[in-house]
Amino acid sequence: MTASTAAYDGATHHEPAPDGASQDGAGSDLYPGDAGTFDRATRVALVKLLRGPYLDGAADLESWSALRRADPEVRRWLAEVFLTLVVDDSERIAFTQQAQESTDPYPKLLRHISLSLVDSALLLYLRQELAGAAGRGQRAVVGLDEITAQLLPYRSERTTDHSVHAKRIDAAVKRMRDNGILRATPTEDRWEVSPVLKILFPPDRIAGLLAAYEALADPSRSVPADLSTDLPDAGDPDE
Numbered sequence: 001m002t003a004s005t006a007a008y009d010g011a012t013h014h015e016p017a018p019d020g021a022s023q024d025g026a027g028s029d030l031y032p033g034d035a036g037t038f039d040r041a042t043r044v045a046l047v048k049l050l051r052g053p054y055l056d057g058a059a060d061l062e063s064w065s066a067l068r069r070a071d072p073e074v075r076r077w078l079a080e081v082f083l084t085l086v087v088d089d090s091e092r093i094a095f096t097q098q099a100q101e102s103t104d105p106y107p108k109l110l111r112h113i114s115l116s117l118v119d120s121a122l123l124l125y126l127r128q129e130l131a132g133a134a135g136r137g138q139r140a141v142v143g144l145d146e147i148t149a150q151l152l153p154y155r156s157e158r159t160t161d162h163s164v165h166a167k168r169i170d171a172a173v174k175r176m177r178d179n180g181i182l183r184a185t186p187t188e189d190r191w192e193v194s195p196v197l198k199i200l201f202p203p204d205r206i207a208g209l210l211a212a213y214e215a216l217a218d219p220s221r222s223v224p225a226d227l228s229t230d231l232p233d234a235g236d237p238d239e
Helices: 040-051 061-069 071-079 117-135 144-154 162-178 196-200 203-216
Strands: 083-088 093-098 113-115 141-143 182-184 190-193 227-229
Touching: 040 061, 040 071, 040 093, 061 071, 071 083, 093 196, 113 117, 117 141, 117 144, 117 162, 117 190, 117 196, 141 144, 144 162, 162 182, 162 190
Parallel strands: none
Antiparallel strands: 083 093, 113 227, 141 190, 182 190
């Protein structure tokens, strides 16, 4: 699925108000010394975008609507700090990405996450579950038992202690939860796979994960220690 970069259909975009007035037309500052031009709702949406891992419009319709109304202005603001906005209107998901670096390096605001091979195997499994559920018109829901069964064959030969591998699986699950890939459900140890995963890993990017997944199962092949990804991160930026 291609993320939308166009204006939100049927929405009226607000141009920045002159003289630092807020976009709601009140013409008053939101706090002493306020020099901003966005209205309060747009600023809240922008903060949620920057805090990450992504803005979920299904859970926060007010911030989603504010973001889509001010789409061009938000994109211009993000560009000032070397960030781009990725939006999928069908899933109501938006997140920021680091702009592609040119020959002139620039400071990075977002963290660059390295994934272990267990992380990568889990991501591929979740991506496949998401695709299968979408084909059936259902949500993708997975449990810890299913995840453990899927990742058990990829235990390192050097790891003879099953508890060590179990801890690695728990750590991988926690990382997916912390970064919004796995959403909590009312049932303990069962999670919904967020649709953001299909935006992060479209078909052309799945091939790389699949190669690593297959290499992990074949001890005769040389595999990298980790993989890098632009996974939206809920942690703090690099120093």
